[in-house]
Amino acid sequence: EVQLLESGGDLVQPGGSLRLSCAASGFTFSTYGMSWVRQAPGKGLEWISSIAGSGGGARYVDSVKGRFTISRDNSKNTLYLQINSLRADDTAVYYCAKRIIAGPTYFEHWGQGTLVTVSS
């Protein structure tokens, strides 16, 4: 059974940094690309970043380019999202999701999410 467990969400001041983690199990982690999707309170879903199984091919939505960095450690079956220069509009639940195929894809498996709150 595929399991994805995010952690690292917290209350952070504007301009601060945070690193989110997603621990994966139940599948061969290094074989699959992974993604981060976020959802602001009461709002819709927003894809923000994806990475290939090898750790290459990182992609980002324009609104986070230069501030967010996706990475992974295949030896630990863990996906990361480094978030810098946090802004109030980054407040959201951050989900990790397993990609189905290489390239653009839909998401069959999602984690439970971790809440990031940016406020002074």
Place this chain on the structure above:
Amino acid sequence: EIVMTQSPATLSVSPGERATLSCRASQSVSDNLAWYQQKPGQVPRLVIYGASTRATDFPARFSGSGSGTEFTLTVSSLQSEDFAVYYCQQYDSWPLTFGGGTKVEIK
């Protein structure tokens, strides 16, 4: 960026009735379109992929259709557990984009 537009924003339907949700893409996405269901406080669940292929967890009353720029999710006879927000997502090109959602509520 491909913009996904869902309509209506809210759909009020009585249990047992049919619900028809629409999703429009700003340019063709072929059949690279997925639908998700999300209930309050829960994680999104994949309902449809490839525009019309139903995910394993969902019963036959859920169906998807369309290609190119116009897509429809139909729930043939709404059950109490189907009241939720539904999102469409295109995966034809980067960046991946979602529609704003349609809330299906009890009439």
